[in-house]
Amino acid sequence: MAVARLFYDSCIPINVINSIYFQPIVDAITAIGLGYKISTYHNLCVNLLRDARKEKQLLIDGYKKTWDDVECTLMAGGWTDNSHRSLINFLVYCLKGVCFVKSVDALDVVKDVATLFSLFEEIALWVGPNNIVHLVTDNRANYKATGRMLSKKYSSITWCPCAAHCINLMLKDIAEMSHIVNLSKRASEGWTEIIRPSATNFATTFIALSSLHQHKHDLQSTVKDKTFVESRYAKTNQGKAFISIVVDNRFWDDIDIISKVVSPLMHMLQIVDSDERPSIRYVYDGMYRQGWGSKSY
Incomplete structure (x- = not known):
């Protein structure tokens, strides 16, 4: 206590x-x-x-001595804070660990590739271009262009997009499909809204749908319970809408199908978005097991 x-x-x-x-x-x-x-x-x-x-x-x-010996990965992550400022965090990863370099207010930078390139180059020069073998950024067009410009100028640097951001964009495209939008709206009818995707994590929709599906039998038992059936809520329009959704097997089948479709993406997102261990080896191993590549790494 x-x-x-x-x-x-x-x-x-x-x-x-x-x-x-x-x-x-x-x-x-x-x-x-x-x-x-x-x-x-x-x-x-x-x-x-x-x-x-x-x-x-x-x-x-x-860490800097390690960068000279075994080289490192420069990571740049863009995000928006509570004051709606566009910020970019720069971090350096090496075998010893991750080192935070600096956070930059980039509101007037991110829209201009030339200015963004100057910012990235400034950080790369501080770390040492010859010490960087890998640059990871968001998959937005301006970041992609900047990464490729830096790779072109410094041959030792190889650019690639953030795997977690790429998967989030895939989930975003799926979540915006008309069928999924309608399914999400139905899942929010009749009870407190449970689906609230954040600005950066579009997996929220599918996590909520999957969680809802796990409580399918509990919900169906509730609407068939005598206490609920005789309650005042069951006789309201909202209650009737809730009941019609819960007893609709097509609704539950649709949730089950979409949960299975996005399950591999969700699993991969869990791997690449983890801070516990480097994930690239697990990604390549998964590709090999699925027959998407050779195991020559």
Whole structure:
């Protein structure tokens, strides 16, 4: 309860408990035992912050030496924050780990390929063009053009689009098909809307439909239950619409079919969008197992 009270009293986000640094701090306090004196406000804001900065700089310097030895991948991810600013995050991946380089407010940059290229080249020069063998960006036309321009100028750099972004675009095209749109609308009729695709993850629609299908029998049992049938809600127009959908086997068959169709894409998205391990080897292995390529890698 001591930890819980701290979280609740200070309005600390609950997901802090998942931080990789949370268990180490608990272990350190436990090792010292009773009487441990917590750092002061001043130390956290000044001395320890300065030490943390030095620690991170040493870590980055170690990464840079790895870039010289085994080369690296430069990753650029575009996104929009809560203030509707267009931002680009630049990160460098190597065998030692991922290093954040910088975040750029690119509202006036992303629409102009020449300006976007200058930005990418600036980052590439900081990392070292000869240290970069792979450039990964979104699959938007301006990013594709920029990536190809950088590859043309620096022969050591090979550009490719982000696999997760490509799959999201595939799911977006499927989700915009008239049959899927109508199916999604029906799935949202009669109860609280459950399908709310975000601006970047079009898998949400199919996750919601699949989840709904898993509760098919529960929903059908509900509308046949005497308590529900005799309730006031069952006699309203909204209730009747809900009942007609739940007992419609064609509706459930359609959800089942589309869930099976997009299942391989969803599985692949889960693999390539994971932060736990590099995914390209699993993608190539899957291609080989399906007979789409040779296993020469």
